Amino acid sequence: MPAHSPKSRNRELKSGGGGRLEFLVLSKPPAALQRAASEPPSPRHRAVQQVEGPGSGLGLRRDSASSSSQPDDDCMKLNPSLLGIALRSLLAIDLWLSKRLGVCATEDSPWGSARPIMKLIEVSGHGIPWIGGTLYCLCKSDSTAGQEVLLNLLLALILDLVLVGIVKSLVRRRRPTHNKMDMFATFSVDRYSFPSGHATRAALGGRFFLNHLVLAVPLRVLVMLWVCIVGLSRVMLGRHNVTDVVCGFSMGYLQYSLVEYMWLSSSNLQTFLRLLGI
Ligand SMILES: CC(C)=CCC/C(C)=C/COP(=O)(O)O
Known part of the structure; x- marks a missing residue:
């Protein structure tokens, strides 16, 4: 069995080896993470939640046990978010530009x-x-x-x-x-x-x-x-x-x-x- 296979590493962790902290992260959130979860979200987190909607998968959920063992899932959650932000930005530019170009919309408009x-x-x-x-x-x-x-x-x-x-x-x-x-x-x-x-x-x-x-x-x-x-x-x-x-x-x-x-x-x-x- 290779020296760094997941199985051998787990056995080492369970037996109280040097990877004990890592084992704790995988099985339950350490105190620092629990504190972060109970604290109110930072302005940056709030901004992301506003764009994504509640429970969108960004932020604390990414630190959970299941996602840390499945890095591919992280990519799956992050990509739609970036796509969403890009689409929202495009729509915002579209609305702004259309309003500015709508110079003949009424008789009272500039043109x-x-x-x-x-x-x-x-x-x-x-x-x-x-x-x-x-x-x-x-x-x-x-x-x-x-x-x-x-x-x-x-x-x-x-x-x-x-x-x-x-x-x-x-x-x-x-x-x-x-x-x-x-x-x-x-x-x-x-x-x-x-x-x-x-x-x-x-x-x-x-x-x-x-x-x-x-x-x-x-x-x-x-x-x-x-x-x-x-x-x-x-x-x-x-x-x-x-x-x-x-x-x-x-x-x-x-x-x-x-x-x-x-x-x-x-x-x-x-x-x-x-x-x-x-
Ligand atoms: C009554 C017939 C035969 C066609 C309707 C044409 C019409 C009013 C299309 C709307 O165009 P926009 O989507 O560019 O405003």
Whole structure:
């Protein structure tokens, strides 16, 4: 048996060897630790408990017998705490930045006079003009290729509404307190802010245009600029926090990849429409 195996060390401790103090630490807390447990927590402990909530596993519980014999458990408790602190810090920065950028939230806000133009940008990313415009172009289109692209765009816009609605109702993040809820034609889930539906639609529609329309470079730049302005206007109007828009852009970007993956060709679409009885 190796000289320092746990078994041989335990036997040595029980027989009153030099490791007696260590044995006491493992079996019951020494007086110093018991005193610490009964004393009120220090300001630093209180801060950690506030972030973690009561009984979160940091502090005195880490000194207990079970955790000292399982160092891996310590890591497991510490990592979520660090992650929690990082997330809370990110959210605090998000709220602070969103409030500072919400300069068009009301008419009395610092940039209140720019509110009408922001609301115009809001309309340009709203679901109704996008779905209505796609349906209109579909009716007017006389080429099979055009109809194929437009029908896929229509399905993508409907998929976007459904996915955003699902995520909003699952996350239930309230809109910023400085938002004045005067948006037109909203669904009930639109009282929630995560993710921004305008941002998902802008990213999805922008990618769609860039990939399916033959556009000159200045127009491509204009499309990208419009996507960014829609996102920025959501925060400036006070409708969203910055993270709602950033995550909305990411979600819209991924939705486009999904639509490309599930792309319906014109023959598939004709079968699909026949199944629907159209
Ligand atoms: C009524 C239709 C067809 C769509 C609703 C579009 C809408 C109001 C989305 C909310 O967007 P934000 O989450 O960016 O505020």
